[in-house]
Structures are given as structure tokens and as C-alpha cells.
Amino acid sequence: MYKLIKQEGRAKRGELHTVHGVIQTPVFMNVGTAAAIKGAVASEDLEGIKTQVELSNTYHLHVRPGDEVIKKMGGLHKFMAWDKPILTDSGGFQVFSLASLRKIKEEGVYFQSHIDGRKIFMGPEESMRIQSNLASTIAMAFDECPSSKAEREYVQASVERTTRWLERCRAEMNRLNEAEDTINKKQMLFGINQGAIFSDIRIEHAKILSQMELDGYAVGGLAVGESHEEMYYILEETVPYLPADKPTYLMGVGTPANILEGVERGVDFFDCVYPSRNGRHGHLYTNQGKINLFNAKYELDERPIEEGCGCPACRRYSRGYIRHLLKAKEMLGMRLCVLHNLYFYNTMMEEIRDALGEGNFAAYKKKKLEGMAT
Amino acid sequence: MYKLIKQEGRAKRGELHTVHGVIQTPVFMNVGTAAAIKGAVASEDLEGIKTQVELSNTYHLHVRPGDEVIKKMGGLHKFMAWDKPILTDSGGFQVFSLASLRKIKEEGVYFQSHIDGRKIFMGPEESMRIQSNLASTIAMAFDECPSSKAEREYVQASVERTTRWLERCRAEMNRLNEAEDTINKKQMLFGINQGAIFSDIRIEHAKILSQMELDGYAVGGLAVGESHEEMYYILEETVPYLPADKPTYLMGVGTPANILEGVERGVDFFDCVYPSRNGRHGHLYTNQGKINLFNAKYELDERPIEEGCGCPACRRYSRGYIRHLLKAKEMLGMRLCVLHNLYFYNTMMEEIRDALGEGNFAAYKKKKLEGMAT
Numbered sequence: 001m002y003k004l005i006k007q008e009g010r011a012k013r014g015e016l017h018t019v020h021g022v023i024q025t026p027v028f029m030n031v032g033t034a035a036a037i038k039g040a041v042a043s044e045d046l047e048g049i050k051t052q053v054e055l056s057n058t059y060h061l062h063v064r065p066g067d068e069v070i071k072k073m074g075g076l077h078k079f080m081a082w083d084k085p086i087l088t089d090s091g092g093f094q095v096f097s098l099a100s101l102r103k104i105k106e107e108g109v110y111f112q113s114h115i116d117g118r119k120i121f122m123g124p125e126e127s128m129r130i131q132s133n134l135a136s137t138i139a140m141a142f143d144e145c146p147s148s149k150a151e152r153e154y155v156q157a158s159v160e161r162t163t164r165w166l167e168r169c170r171a172e173m174n175r176l177n178e179a180e181d182t183i184n185k186k187q188m189l190f191g192i193n194q195g196a197i198f199s200d201i202r203i204e205h206a207k208i209l210s211q212m213e214l215d216g217y218a219v220g221g222l223a224v225g226e227s228h229e230e231m232y233y234i235l236e237e238t239v240p241y242l243p244a245d246k247p248t249y250l251m252g253v254g255t256p257a258n259i260l261e262g263v264e265r266g267v268d269f270f271d272c273v274y275p276s277r278n279g280r281h282g283h284l285y286t287n288q289g290k291i292n293l294f295n296a297k298y299e300l301d302e303r304p305i306e307e308g309c310g311c312p313a314c315r316r317y318s319r320g321y322i323r324h325l326l327k328a329k330e331m332l333g334m335r336l337c338v339l340h341n342l343y344f345y346n347t348m349m350e351e352i353r354d355a356l357g358e359g360n361f362a363a364y365k366k367k368k369l370e371g372m373a374t
Numbered sequence: 375m376y377k378l379i380k381q382e383g384r385a386k387r388g389e390l391h392t393v394h395g396v397i398q399t400p401v402f403m404n405v406g407t408a409a410a411i412k413g414a415v416a417s418e419d420l421e422g423i424k425t426q427v428e429l430s431n432t433y434h435l436h437v438r439p440g441d442e443v444i445k446k447m448g449g450l451h452k453f454m455a456w457d458k459p460i461l462t463d464s465g466g467f468q469v470f471s472l473a474s475l476r477k478i479k480e481e482g483v484y485f486q487s488h489i490d491g492r493k494i495f496m497g498p499e500e501s502m503r504i505q506s507n508l509a510s511t512i513a514m515a516f517d518e519c520p521s522s523k524a525e526r527e528y529v530q531a532s533v534e535r536t537t538r539w540l541e542r543c544r545a546e547m548n549r550l551n552e553a554e555d556t557i558n559k560k561q562m563l564f565g566i567n568q569g570a571i572f573s574d575i576r577i578e579h580a581k582i583l584s585q586m587e588l589d590g591y592a593v594g595g596l597a598v599g600e601s602h603e604e605m606y607y608i609l610e611e612t613v614p615y616l617p618a619d620k621p622t623y624l625m626g627v628g629t630p631a632n633i634l635e636g637v638e639r640g641v642d643f644f645d646c647v648y649p650s651r652n653g654r655h656g657h658l659y660t661n662q663g664k665i666n667l668f669n670a671k672y673e674l675d676e677r678p679i680e681e682g683c684g685c686p687a688c689r690r691y692s693r694g695y696i697r698h699l700l701k702a703k704e705m706l707g708m709r710l711c712v713l714h715n716l717y718f719y720n721t722m723m724e725e726i727r728d729a730l731g732e733g734n735f736a737a738y739k740k741k742k743l744e745g746m747a748t
Contacts, residue, residue: 035698040414040705044690065673065698072674073694081690299439300446316418316455320447324409324439331414331705 001188001215002247006356010239010266013356016216016247019186020077020085020137025247025268026352028259028345029053029087031276034060035070035080038276039338040331043082048312049339050346053085053137055271058130059094063113063120067133075135075183087271088136090127090169090192092143093220093252104144106161124168132176135183140218141169143192148226155196159205166191170212188215190249196221197230199237206241216269217242218249223272228258235265242266256285256348256372260365263352275341280334282326285344287371293323293337311343312336375562375589376621380730384613384640387730390590390621393560394451394459394511399621399642400726402633402719403429403461405650408438409454412650413712414705417456422686423713424720427459427511429645432504433468437487437494441507449509449557461645462510464501464543464566466517467594467626478518480535498542506550509557514592515543517566522600529570533579540565544586562589564623570595571604573611580615590643591616592623597646602632609639616640630659630722630746634739637726649715654708656700659718661745667697667711685717686710 006013016023030037030051037046037054046054056076061067073079076086092109095102099111099120108123122130127142143162146155170189177185191214195201209217219238222231235250242248249269250262259270275285282293286306291298293305304314305322313322313336325333348368355364380387390397404411404425411420411428420428430450435441447453450460466483469476473485473494482497496504501516517536520529544563551559565588569575583591593612596605609624616622623643624636633644649659656667660680665672667679678688679696687696687710699707722742729738 034702034704035695036702036704036706038704040709042691042706042710044686060702064702065694069673069694069698073676073692079692079695079698081695299443302447312418317416318447318453320439320443321409321453321455324443324453328408328410328434328438330408330410330412331708332410332416334705335414335709336416 002245004245006359008356008359008361009264011263011356011361012244012248012266012268013353014247014268018085018137018188019184020083023052023085024353026263026349027052027269028349029055029269029271030342030346031055031271031273032080033057034064035076037338037342039280040335041338041342043080045312045339046082049343050350051084051342052346053087054082055087055089056134056136057094058088058091058127058134059098061134062091062130063115067130071133071135071183077135085137087138088131088134088140090140090142091122091130092127093145095122096145108142124165125172128169128172128176132173132182132184132187136187137184138188138190138216139173141166141189141191143194143220145194145221145224146196148196148221148224150196152198155198155201159194159201162192162194163205163208166209166212170214190214190216190218192218192220192251193238193242194221197226197234199234202234202238203241206238210241210243214246216247216249218251218269219267220251222250223253223258231258232261232265235262235267239266256345257369259348260352260368263361264365275345276338279337279341282323282333282337284337285341287368288374289372293319293326298323305340309340309343311340313340376619378619380733382730382733382735383638385637385730385735386618386622386640386642387727388621388642392459392511392562393558394457397426397459398727400637400723401426401643402723403427403643403645404716404720405429405645405647406454407431408434409450411712411716413654414709415712415716417454419686419713420456423717424724425458425716426720427461428456429461429463430508430510431468432462432465432501432508433472435508436465436504437489441504445507445509445557451509459511461512462505462508462514464514464516465496465504466501467519469496470519482516498539499546502543502546502550506547506556506558506561510561511558512562512564512590513547515540515563515565517568517594519568519595519598520570522570522595522598524570526572529572529575533568533575536566536568537579537582540583540586544588564588564590564592566592566594566625567612567616568595571600571608573608576608576612577615580612584615584617588620590621590623592625592643593641594625596624597627597632605632606635606639609636609641613640630719631743633722634726634743637735638739649719650712653711653715656697656707656711658711659715661742662748663746667693667700672697679714683714683717685714687714
């Protein structure tokens, strides 16, 4: 299902064939936590900003509106009116970062909802059932994401449990994909490599994962507090032990520079809230670096956010107008900024794919990083 | 510049020719207070929801970003990237409803900004200069809007001052329209009829206004606390004394029923925050009456807000999805609801014009009101 089109060093240009269409990689997935991208961006807007994959959060949708509701509404694609690929995370990361009073046991995690304090249990089987109800294109295995500061002994035990959970995930997904009332019977499963910043644990785990027939392999537990250098080092050490003929996904990463470094180290899939979150705060990405539209110098600026940009904001509106909207707390300001930032990320991925196709990714990366540093 | 195409009783089907294009009347103007319609609706969205005229608020734009800023940016049309007609109010109504510590004198009104408490003075000349800086298609005269509960003696004196202010507005606008650096040298001026609920004061004022050559005539000071019956009565008494060969504008009105009653009494122009404000709260207009999407019964409702509606929300999204967005406080929910409500209003105005053109407005009105009452 994954086709490796071209390689430059470890960087991969590939495509993943799914039941909802082909994903050209490297790809940046656009995060729509609660079945919508924050900033009043609708599924129909995604077509104009080059989005290939939408990413929704299992934990949020399980809590509200409930995965059973979405199943009854025909699955996430029909619910949000988006027919291209959707990836759902496992819910694990939110359980560990949002929920309170959590208790991790062999069977799974007991915790309280961050919305109403309701007691919830989630284990591998529950995560698979929820994701099957959502009927996403790609489901993520339920894992524990230990802190980058965790002790070696804790990380070792946690990773072993994550492997046992992955076996249970796979068994449950196989069962669900054959069940009669399953909406997407071709749901894919990606496993997740963990191990904090202990490269030997990461490598050992990668080797074990590689022997399990999975649709893709994620590197999780990075960009959670460690330095960029530590993250790049872990990628360099670990990715070579993951199957090159399957997609590699670096979870929750990152800045444009992080993505360029990740691609160089063999990553196919990325996702991050930065472009939408920064957009809502008036922080905008350009090829000459980030700009903060709240800065007074943009008050009378008639230029678009970035000259030559083809996004819906730049095609029609000026920096001065968008700055005014942000200052007046008009939602439209946030919408335009989020559209621009996602377009910037998605366009960069397109450029990366083109550069890889032409065999000049290294030169492209150097030039892009230099431009953004000015 | 105003062409009366057809009449049915007092109801008028007309068109107003402006420097920014022709306005077909009766028309509902879509309120974008701070140069944007609340709910993340952009000027490019207005083309898809049948908006003819955008209305912005002079007071808000004077306070932020400042009318001088907008003038430097080329005027309101260029600023918000909308090339069709824009009407600006005079700022008077906001001065009386929002600002604190106001003091009304013959020369104008002294008050404090509701944003930073800064002391501001606004009189007829200031209002005209601000509106000339904004370069709207239609400017409104600076008036006082007395409370519907005000004493007769106060109202009488206030209306006389409003007339004197109108003379000053007209002189200042004539001067500005001939000034070299004025952006829109063909800016139109509408005068405003006042008189609270005293029909004889209203009539006397209407007669005086009629003798002044203005581009249009508004009825102000209604829908500010009096009953619907009082409002309809004042319209019946007053509109016949305003020139039928000029557009009539009922300010700040109202519900779909109010608009139908207003059209019947000879009104061409309407504006109101209801469709956008109600939309942001999940209250939606349909031909079968209003619905509240927060109601639990819509949780699994796969139908659009209204079957057969051609708005951007109904063409793609379900009640169940939009309800989820509203409950999850996703801005997209508000955006879709505002788009629907404005489309509903603008479509009703289109139906009204068609009915007037075919000479069956009375039948249309009856049927529409019955449908919405179910």
C-alpha cells in the first residue's frame, strides 16, 4: 500500500494508497481536534489550502460528541463532510496530558474526563473500538508516552507494556475490520515507537515493531520537552530500524525547520498544532521567517501577509486589514491567519516532494532554512 | 438615482443607482460593525450569500482602527476588499447606547470611548468627515435618537436640533464631496426622521425633511423599546410624508415579520444584527420558524438546517455536525450558522422583490408569515 518513489540519502518521497485516496508523502496532516480545524476552517476550505490528510483526536471525540454518535452519523468522514484521508490518534496522548487522576494498569488507563470529571477507562481494545466507530482512514495504536525526563527503568517497563498493548490493538482491529457493521473495513493501523531519549531502548523497540506487519510506523514521545538536538539524534538512531518500505510518522512535530530535519532523517508523516495555534495568535509563517501581525508597523501595510502567496488570505486581504481584525477580536482575523499558516505548511510539503522528485532536497532544505532565518 | 419600478399598495419595488453599483430594493443590509461580519464571515463569502449592501459602524471604526487609518488604506471598500455598496451609520446611535458620560450640546456630543475612556467629541461635521474618510457609498446624517419613553417636550426639542444638525451635515458633505483628496466624491447622504412615538412630531419632521434634497430618508428611533404595534403605527403615519421617489430606510429592523410589515408600509432598506447575533448563539431561521441547534433532538439529525436551502452551510453540513461544533465551541459552528441566517434574510428579500415584481406581495407575505408561525 506504500510505494517508495524516490530516496535521497534517508529522505523518502513516497505515496500511501488508502481507501480514501492516495497520500503523497512527505505530508503534513492538518489538525482538526474536534472534527474541525480551529479558526472557523471548514472541510470545504481544506481543498483550497492543499490539505491531504485531516487529523482528529480520538479522546476529544470520544468525550464529545461521543464516538457512538459519530458512528450513527455515518462515521467521521460523513460527519464532517470530508472524503479524503483522516488519521485519528489513539487517545493515549490526551489521556496522559489532559485527563486528571489517571491510573495506568496492565489492562489500560483509568482517568477522569477533563470536561465533566466523568470516570473513563481506556485500553487498547477501547481505543480501537472508538477509532473503528470514527471510521478514520488510519488508526493509531494505543500507547503510553513517557516523559522525556522519565527514569530508564520506568521507560523500559512502559515500552514493554506498549508492545503488549500493540498486540492487543492489532488483534482487536483485525476483529473489528471483519465485523459486519464496521463502517471502514479497511482501516489501517500504525504502531508507535517509544523509549524517551534512550536510543538503545528505541532501537530495540523499533526492531520488535518491524517484525509485526503494520501499515505504518510512528515515532512518538518526541517534541515533549527534550531539545531539538536530542530529537534529531533519536530519529537518526531509530528510523533506520523501521521498515523503509512503510510510512514513518513523526508525531506532533513541528516547526518548519523540524519538518525539514525530519524529512532528511526519513520521515513521511508529520502533524502539529503550531500553524493553527500560532495563526489564532497572529503569528504568521513566511519564507522570510515568522511575523507578528499585532506589531504596530503593520497598521498601514497594504501588502498581503506574503507577496506571491496563493492562500485565500493573501489573495484578497492586506496585513493592515487582518491586523485590525485581530485587534478588534473579529473571528475573521483568526480564520484568515489559520488559512495562511496551513497553506504555508502544505505548500512547503509540496515543495519538499518536488525537490525530492528532482533529487535536490539537500539544496532546497538549505535555501529554505536560510530564507526563514532572515 | 432611485428608480421606483413597481408599487403594490404602499410597498415599493425599486432600485438605487450608486457609484458602487445598483441596489435592488427592498434590501436587507448585512451588518459588519468593525469592517467584518461577526462569525468569521469575509467579504468574499458575501458573494455566495446574496449580500447587496454591507453596513459598517462609524463609531466603532473611528475608535478602532481609526478612520484616518482606513483613509490611508484607500477607504473602507479597499480595506475590507468589498467593491459593492457600503452604508455607514452616523455614529450617533452608538454614542447614545455605548459611550459613557455623554453630554449633548448644540454643537454635538461629548463622550468617552467605550474602549479606553478617551474623551471624544462628535458633531455633524465630525460624523461627515469620518464617513468621508471611510468613503462609504451612503452616509447617514448625525442625529439624536431619543428614547421611546422620552417626554414629548424633550423629543420636540431633540427633533428640532436633529434638523439643524442635518443642515450642517449636508453643508459639510457637499464641501467634502468637492475636496480634492476625498476618496468617494459621490457619497450619498440619507436624512433621519425622529420623534419617538409621537406621530404628529414624526409627520411634521417628515414634511421638513422632504423639502431638503436628500438621497434617501431613514426612519430612526424605532425598535428601541416600543411595541411592534407602535412601530407599525408610526410607519403607517410617517412614511406617506416621505418622498416616494426616494428610498426609505427603517433603521435597525428587525425580525422577518418586522421586515414584511415594513415593506408593506413602504420601506426599501433594512438592517439588523439579529441574523448574525442569533446565528452565533445557534438560533437559526427557517421557513418553518426558528430552531435552536443546542436542542438535544438535533444530536443525530443528518438533515441540513433547512431542506432545500442553498446556503454554504446547508449545501454540505448536517444539523448534528453543526450542533456538535457549537457545543464544542468551535468557531466553525458560529460561522456556518451566521452564513445560513444571512442567506435566509437575503433570500427572503429576493422573494419579496420577486413577489412585488409579480404583483402578489400580499399573498406572499401571508404565506411566509403562516409558514414561519408553524
